[in-house]
C-alpha cells in the first residue's frame with residue numbers, strides 16, 4: 210500500500226468545490242451542488258448517471274425506510290430515470306426545496322457498486338462543506354484519490370504542535386495559546402492554556418467552532434455564553450485547557466449548518482435538519498481533542514460538558530475523564546427548543 214499523498218484530499222476538495230469530477234476507488238463522481246447542466250452533459254452525455262445520496266436524504270424522500278435511516282450517512286444510489294434532469298437532481302440533493310416543491314418520483318434505488326468508495330465520497334463532500342450528493346458516471350476526472358488519502362486528511366495522529374504564545378484574554382489574563390496543524394488539513398485547531406498547572410487534572414472544555422454563536426452572539430444556540438463561561442470556570446478552578454476545535458456545525462461546515470438553520474426556520478429541529486440534509490446528527494471526531502491533550506502532556510482531565518459523546522470520544526482515544534462537570538447556562542426564547550432537543554434526542558445531561 211502506498212503512503213497517503215498529503216496533497217491528494219486537498220486537491221480533491223478543491224476540485225469538488227469548483228464543480229469538477231473526481232475518482233475515488235472504482236467510482237467516478239461529479240458533485241451535484243457545484244456542477245451545472247453543461248458540466249453534467251459533458252460528464253454524462255447519455256443522461257444515464259445515477260445519483261448518489263445518503264440514507265438520511267433518501268429516507269426524507271421516502272426512498273428507503275426508517276430503519277435504514279438510523280444510519281443517516283450511508284450511501285444510497287438513485288437510478289437515473291429519464292425525467293431526472295439537472296434541476297431535478299438538485300432537488301434530490303438539496304433539502305431546502307422539499308416543502309415548496311415536493312419531489313414525486315417515481316424513483317428507484319439500485320445497488321451501490323462500491324459501498325466503501327461511495328461512503329468515502331459522501332465523507333469527502335462533508336469535509337468539503339458541500340451537500341452529500343454526486344452523479345456517478347464515467348466522464349473525465351480532475352483528480353483521483355484513494356480512501357487512504359481521505360483517512361489521512363482526518364487522521365488525528367498526524368496533528369503536531371505548531372506554535373505557542375502568551376494571550377491574555379478577558380477573564381483569564383494568565384493564558385497561553387497553542388496552535389496545532391496536520392500536513393493534510395487546513396483546519397488549525399487551537400488550545401488556550403489557562404492558569405498554571407498545580408498537580409491536579411486540568412479542567413477541560415472541548416468547544417466546537419460556531420461562527421454565529423462565538424462571533425455574532427447568535428441566540429439560536431448556547432455556544433457564545435458557554436465559551437466565555439468556560440474560560441471563567443477554568444480560571445476559577447485554578448488551571449485548565451480550552452480546546453477550540455474547527456468543527457463548525459458539529460462537523461458539517463458553516464454553509465451546511467446555515468442550511469440546517471433554514472430547515473429549522475421551516476419547523477424541523479436540529480436533529481431532523483441534519484438528517485434531511487443527508488448528514489449524521491453529529492459528524493465530529495473528538496479524537497482530535499484527545500491528540501491535542503496528549504501533545505500537551507495531559508491524559509487525565511476533568512471535563513466541562515453536558516454531552517456524553519464528548520466523554521466517550523475522549524475515553525475511546527485514551528484520555529481518562531476523571532470527572533464530568535455540567536456546563537449549562539440560562540436559556541433564552543430562541544434557543545430553548547434547541548437545548549430541549551439536545552436533552553431529549555441526543556442524550557445531553559443538563
Ligand SMILES: Nc1nc2c(ncn2[C@@H]2O[C@H](COP(=O)(O)OP(=O)(O)OP(=O)(O)O)[C@@H](O)[C@H]2O)c(=O)[nH]1
Pocket residue numbers: 415416417418419420430432435456457458459460461465466469470479483513514515516519536551557
Ligand atoms: N449542524 C448543526 N450544528 C449546530 C447547530 N447549532 C449549533 N451547532 C454547532 O454545534 C457545535 C456546538 O456544540 P458544543 O458547544 O460542542 O455542544 P454540545 O455538543 O451540545 O456539548 P456541550 O455543550 O459540551 O454539552 C458547534 O460546532 C455549532 O456550530 C445546528 O442547529 N445544526
Ligand SMILES: [Zn+2]
Pocket residue numbers: 419421422423430431432433
Ligand atoms: Zn452555536
